[in-house]
Amino acid sequence: MGDIIDWELATATGIRLLPRGPETSEEEARRVVRQLRRASERAVLPVQEVTGLEAPFEANRAVVIGRPEWLRSNVTQMAEAIAPVAHLLQERRPPAAVAAVGSRATALQMGAVLAWLSAKVLGQFEAFGSQGRLLLVAPNIVHAERQLDVDPTDFRLWVCLHEETHRVQFGAVPWLSDHFTAEVHTYLASTDDDARSAVARVVAGLRQRAARDGADPEERQGLLDLVQSPEQREVLDRLTALMSLLEGHADVVMDEVGPSIVPSVAVIRSRFNARRHRASGLDGALRRLLGLDRKMRQYTEGAGFVRGVVDRIGMSGFNAVWSGPESLPTLEEIGAPEAWITRVHG
Secondary structure, three states, X not given: OOOOOOHHHHHHHHHHHOOXXXXXXXXXXXXXXXXXXXXXXXXXXXXXXXXXXXXXXXXXOEEEEOHHHHHHHHHXXXXXXXXXXHHHHHHOOOOHHHHHHHHHHHHHHHHHHHHHHOOOOOEEEOOOOOOOOEEEEHHHHHHHHHHHOOOHHHHHXXXXXXXXXXXXXXXHOOOHHHHXXXXXXXXXXXXXXXXXXXXXXXXXXXXXXXXXXXXXXXXXXXXXXXXXXHHHHXXXXXXXXXXXXXXXXXXXXXXXXXXXXXXXXXXXXXXXXXXXXXXXXXXXXXXXXXXXXXXXXXXXXXXXXXXXXXXXXXXXXXXXXXXXXXXXXXXXXXXXXXXXXXXXXX
């Protein structure tokens, strides 16, 4: 029985659709790689000092890559994430001939989406599988620093501080990766048996979207929201809260390190925030369609939660969040830090 997704086709499609990176000479490209490697090493100690968390660095050294490598990594990550529940999804598939067409259609869609995302991501920690590498996407970092017109050395270190925080989160908290993976598996396993009900939700959602066309864009549903079952929405709420925590924590850490090692941190933060919310045209439409505009809110809301807790009980009090899955904030608590403090610290 074949895979539910044609992974090779997804990779080939994505590679074929990859957008071109910024123009750089071979010498400049090598210099960027060297600086990013050094910046990833420089980020280790400051992140450890701010967070109070420590994770072995040698085992998960940062890897500087291009867009094709990022895309291949993400296809591999998705395949590994789905593998433990693939048998459940296989049982719900239509007859073999229809399933074969579906696996290819899904692969084409996945490849196209990953190709688009490949130009957006500055860095990423591989949360699935055993490698646990920290990926720094060099062409995207160069493109961003040019677009923002900021100091390249400062910006590269600033990005590394954010991504190093993600490495430390998973490296210093032994249960976090397994918990995150289990939540994803629960989400996948709760997929509806009846595809018609998913179609009905899409139709109903599109009608709601049309009725709310003038609403705040941040309140509109993305395409992924429209096909979720009630059970999946519950899991997604927990995953959204977790991602808000992780992204917000990383944002706070990268700014807390401050001008002592990133002199232009205030300028970078101001311009970067404006860039995050400035998407328009096709780029903005794709973000809204996929629900990725909501991810932009995770940085702001998650950072607000972290700062709210740290301001009240300090970083050591905040670090109780890493004591176990039951200590993670709920989606409601992300917007109400005092409620989390009351529940966890009493």
